[in-house]
Amino acid sequence: MEDKKNKKTRRDFLKAGLAFGAGSLAGVGLFSTIDGVKAETGKLAKVLTADGKIMEVDTSHLKEFGKKTEQDLQKRGRKGIAGRKWTMVIDLSKCRNARMCMAACQSAHELKPEQHHINVLAMQDAEKTAPFFMPKPCQHCDNPPCTKVCPVDATFKRSDGIVLIDNERCIGCRFCIAACPYSARIFNWSEPKVAADDREYDVELNVPQKRGTVSKCLFSADQLRDEKMPYCASACPNGVYWFGDMNEDAVTNGTTKETVRFSELIKNNAGYTLLPELGTKPSVYYLPAKDRLFEFNLNGKTTLDNNEHV
Amino acid sequence: MKHIKNTISLSVLLLMFATFVQAQAWEIPDGEKSKTNPLELNAANSEKGFEVYQKNCKSCHGDVGAANFMPLVPPPTDLGSAAFKTANTDGEIFYKMTTGKGAMPSFKAVLSDDERWAVIAYLRAGDKTDATVDKNAKLSIVANPDDKSISASITTKDATGKEVKLVGADIEISIKRIFGNLTIGKGKTNATGAFSVNLPEDLPGDSLGKATIIVVAKRFKQEEKIEIDWATPSKHHDLTAQASIWGTSANAPWWIMLLYIGIAGSVWVVIIYIVLQILKIARLAKKNV
Numbered sequence: 001m002e003d004k005k006n007k008k009t010r011r012d013f014l015k016a017g018l019a020f021g022a023g024s025l026a027g028v029g030l031f032s033t034i035d036g037v038k039a040e041t042g043k044l045a046k047v048l049t050a051d052g053k054i055m056e057v058d059t060s061h062l063k064e065f066g067k068k069t070e071q072d073l074q075k076r077g078r079k080g081i082a083g084r085k086w087t088m089v090i091d092l093s094k095c096r097n098a099r100m101c102m103a104a105c106q107s108a109h110e111l112k113p114e115q116h117h118i119n120v121l122a123m124q125d126a127e128k129t130a131p132f133f134m135p136k137p138c139q140h141c142d143n144p145p146c147t148k149v150c151p152v153d154a155t156f157k158r159s160d161g162i163v164l165i166d167n168e169r170c171i172g173c174r175f176c177i178a179a180c181p182y183s184a185r186i187f188n189w190s191e192p193k194v195a196a197d198d199r200e201y202d203v204e205l206n207v208p209q210k211r212g213t214v215s216k217c218l219f220s221a222d223q224l225r226d227e228k229m230p231y232c233a234s235a236c237p238n239g240v241y242w243f244g245d246m247n248e249d250a251v252t253n254g255t256t257k258e259t260v261r262f263s264e265l266i267k268n269n270a271g272y273t274l275l276p277e278l279g280t281k282p283s284v285y286y287l288p289a290k291d292r293l294f295e296f297n298l299n300g301k302t303t304l305d306n307n308e309h310v
Numbered sequence: 311m312k313h314i315k316n317t318i319s320l321s322v323l324l325l326m327f328a329t330f331v332q333a334q335a336w337e338i339p340d341g342e343k344s345k346t347n348p349l350e351l352n353a354a355n356s357e358k359g360f361e362v363y364q365k366n367c368k369s370c371h372g373d374v375g376a377a378n379f380m381p382l383v384p385p386p387t388d389l390g391s392a393a394f395k396t397a398n399t400d401g402e403i404f405y406k407m408t409t410g411k412g413a414m415p416s417f418k419a420v421l422s423d424d425e426r427w428a429v430i431a432y433l434r435a436g437d438k439t440d441a442t443v444d445k446n447a448k449l450s451i452v453a454n455p456d457d458k459s460i461s462a463s464i465t466t467k468d469a470t471g472k473e474v475k476l477v478g479a480d481i482e483i484s485i486k487r488i489f490g491n492l493t494i495g496k497g498k499t500n501a502t503g504a505f506s507v508n509l510p511e512d513l514p515g516d517s518l519g520k521a522t523i524i525v526v527a528k529r530f531k532q533e534e535k536i537e538i539d540w541a542t543p544s545k546h547h548d549l550t551a552q553a554s555i556w557g558t559s560a561n562a563p564w565w566i567m568l569l570y571i572g573i574a575g576s577v578w579v580v581i582i583y584i585v586l587q588i589l590k591i592a593r594l595a596k597k598n599v
Contacts, residue, residue: 083517083546084488142549159548229489237369237380245488247544249514252489256365259490261513291419 070200074166077203077221080158086219087161088137088233089242089251089265091287095120095133096238096294104235108220110194110207115186117217118232122296124304131296131304132289135240137232138163138184138217139274139282146176146185155214161246161283162219166203170213177214181278185216229254238293246283338405345401349427351435353529357480359432362425366417374433382413389433400430447476449532451525455540461506462525463499464532475503480529483507485541486522515541 044056097120105117117137124131140163147155147163154169155176165176165185177185192209199208204221220230228234233241233254244251244262252259265271269287276282296302349355363374367389372378375390387394398406407426410416417426446467453460460483464476479499484491495507515521521541526533550561 080550083544085546157550159550161549227488239365239369243489247514247546248487249512250487250490250492252487253365255369257490258365259484259487259492261492263512293415293417293420 068200070168073200073202073204074168076225077164077166078156078158080160080162081224082159083247084160084224085246085283086140086224087244087246087251087262087283087285088140088219088230089262089271089285089287090135091240091242091269092132092134092289093287093292094238094240095135095289097122097133097298098237100235100237101135101232101241104231105217108207108231109205109215109218110192110209111186111215112193115188115215117186117215122298122304122308124309126309127306130289131298131302132292133296133298134286135232136182136184136274137284138219139182139280139284140217140219142281142283143279145179145181145278145280149175149179151175155216158221160224162221162224163216164203164218164221165206165214165216167206167210167213167215168201168203170210172212172214174214181275181280182282185214187214188212336402336406336411338402342405343399343401345399345404347400347404347427347430347434349424349431351431353435354480355428355431356435357432357528358425359428359430359435362421362429363432366421367429370413384412386414395433400434403430403433443529443531447527447530447532449481449525449527449530449534451523451534451536453523453536453538455538458509458511458540459506460495460509460523460525460536460538461504462527462534463504464527464530465503475499477501477503479505479527481505482526482528484524484526485509485513486524491524509538509541511542513542514544515539517544517546519543 039060040058041060043059045059045062046054046056047062049055099120101118102116102120105111106113106115109117111117119136121134121136122131123134140161142157142161144157144163147157150156151173152169152171154167154171155163155165157163172187174187177183177187188209188211191211194208196208196210201208201210202222204218204225206215206218209215220228220232223230229243229252230241233243236254239253239255241254242251242260242262242265243254244259246262249262250259251262251265265287266285269290271285271287273282273285298304370380370382370386371389372380372386373390375388377388377391379386379388389395404426406414407417407421407429409418421429444466448465449462450465451460451462462481462483464479464481465473466476468474477499481497481499482493483495483505484493486492492513494509494513495505497505497507499505509521509523515538518539519541520537520539523536523538524533525536552561
């Protein structure tokens with residue numbers, strides 16, 4: 001009796017162990033499904049191949065020709081564009097707060113007027129220094145603090161230097177918002193401006209936006225894939241933005257389409273990056289507001305108040 | 311009713327504002343008015359002016375003569391229109407560019423005097439520059455990998471039908487970049503009829519050293535391309551390939567992985583050992599009863 005009881009306990013222990021093992025296996029299975037491995041349905045569908053043959057394939061492998069599925073979009077969005085290293089140069093001497101960059105960005109990414117992937121800030125360092133306007137997108141750091149704190153691998157750095165966020169993975173913990181020293185990220189507190197319909201979520205556009213997740217500037221990764229300049233850069237009427245590939249050592253102006261050498265532009269105009277002391281290595285460079293085309297004018301004010309100095 | 315009233319009063323206000331803005335004429339000192347363009351009205355100055363115009367004026371004033379300026383209030387004038395050109399002397403245009411007014415910025419700090427006069431030369435020259443295009447002109451390029459130079463020349467036929475190389479023809483050589491062409495050299499063909507530039511050593515091609523060179527002879531409406539494979543290969547530094555502490559475990563540094571697995575593993579070993587010991591005690595207890 002005692003022996004039997006003893007054996008039973010041991011068997012129970014083994015059973016428990018087996019159940020644990022099976023559970024872990026099921027867990028792995030579940031995750032692999034999320035990762036995109038679809039189970040075969042066993043049902044066959046007839047399809048016509050390009051050379052006119054009728055073939056049968058499992059319905060789980062069917063996808064519409066030419067249409068990118070969400071998984072395709074996710075996969076290419078994670079990788080980045082081979083051989084590129086995107087960079088932006090913002091010429092502060094040209095900015096006059098036209099805010100066309102913000103409008104173009106908000107319309108492309110379906111953002112509400114109060115949500116900014118790029119924001120034009122009025123800056124003045126001290127009482128006697130000259131105020132200026134400063135467009136501030138995500139700096140796409142080469143040593144990003146935000147991606148390191150993400151607990152679910154939702155925000156990531158690509159090989160072409162862009163930092164993206166996957167709203168399908170984001171759990172809305174906002175660690176990345178806290179980690180970013182440039183306040184480049186926004187949180188979708190309410191339902192997005194344009195509701196999600198049957199559109200595929202594009203990680204390179206962050207559209208459709210999703211409530212309860214973080215969104216940020218994407219360097220218009222979808223535009224770059226088509227070899228077009230970012231929305232903000234091409235919308236600017238004043239020639240503020242230069243954009244290009246650092247590997248090619250060239251940047252092109254979004255307004256005038258003039259192409260110059262990146263290294264020379266930075267060298268000749270004393271280009272700088274924001275908060276370099278943090279070691280984040282931004283991909284966005286600024287040219288100081290020297291030899292300005294326009295006087296500073298913020299709703300009639302030509303200087304900022306004392307409490308607005310930063 | 312209230313709505314209509316509001317609309318009417320708003321439009322009256324706007325109309326008043328518009329007339330006020332228009333009524334504000336430029337006050338140009340007499341001395342400035344009578345200034346004349348120190349630059350010669352030739353193709354070279356006009357071309358220089360065209361380049362300055364494209365970079366600084368086009369975004370508001372649109373293409374010269376096309377009346378496709380920005381819809382602003384007051385509207386920026388089409389600087390190619392006959393009305394503008396007859397109403398303004400060279401000195402007046404120069405003064406306006408220099409001082410600016412309202413939405414028109416002052417270009418005093420941005421453009422040199424010469425550049426501003428060149429724009430006026432371009433506006434005055436208008437279509438004079440496209441006089442006649444030499445139909446026989448032919449642009450040819452030679453790329454020399456040995457000294458990394460690109461040489462271009464223009465051949466045409468003289469009166470007797472013999473092929474000759476043009477001397478002093480304007481040529482621009484540029485390299486293709488993703489969003490536009492980067493000029494590497496610009497000049498006139500020399501006595502032997504060639505214009506050549508060296509591709510800068512520090513200007514990279516793609517990862518294999520390939521690049522597209524574009525040669526333009528604007529005055530002859532000629533453009534030629536040539537592919538080279540001897541440019542300096544670009545160095546692509548893939549930030550995601552290296553070991554880093556960013557999010558994914560795929561390329562976490564090996565020592566972190568080792569440390570983590572080691573610590574987690576030893577914790578589990580200890581737990582399993584304790585559980586086994588407890589079971590052993592229970593078994594012993596049963597045996598001894």
